[in-house]
Amino acid sequence: MGISTLRVGITGGIGAGKSLVCKIFSVLGAPVYDADMRAKQLMNEDPTLIRQISERFGSECYKNGQLDRDYLSQLVFKNSDLLHHLNQLVHPRVAEDTKQWVALHYRAPYVIKEAALLIESGAYKELDKLVVVTAPLPLRVQRVLERDSFRSKEQVEQIISRQLPEEEKTKQADYLIHNDESTLVIPQVLKLHKRFITLFRQ
DSSP states (O other), rough: OOTTTTEEEEEEOOSSOHHHHHHHHHHTTTOOOOOHHHHHHHHOOHHHHHHHHHHHHGGGGGGGEEOOOOHHHHHHHHHHHHHHHHHHHHHHHHHHHHHHHHTTTTTEEEEEEETTTTTSSGGGGGGHHHEEEEEOHHHHHHHHHOTTTOOOOOOOOOOOHSSSOOHHHHHHHHHSEEEESSHHHHHHHHHHHHHHHHHHHO
């Protein structure tokens, strides 16, 4: 990794709109690492992680060599201890994968790591700057229900209740992006894009 490459984290609670923000950064030319998507891939591809998950949660977690996401989700969703154990297995592998990915993009002024649990996992400590995307709670619930028709309002609220409260996330943030449908998002992203370019050149 080039010493000057700025490592920027983007996070936010479910429905806040962090993926939208990352798409805008991507259009501006910033490499984006989707940690949540990559974690799913590693759980299917990484031999060490597959072995660890099978040993900890049972061979039933894999069918025909592929992770049975429904089975594993049902197993850990209502059990915070099991979810914690799963995260303890997955997060270190994602962290190592992130380092390798960043090294490939050493020529970029800055790179972005997008993750829902960037703060909860402690992964934000490995980054130079942290952006938190915020939105009012009712709007977040509405967005998720429109996006995930298979979820009920109660399920969405349960997911939110298990995430770090937005006010706690914002305490760790270097920058905030307000995605409340009354503040334009693109100008906020452009401002940060210019800021990150400036920091790279210093």
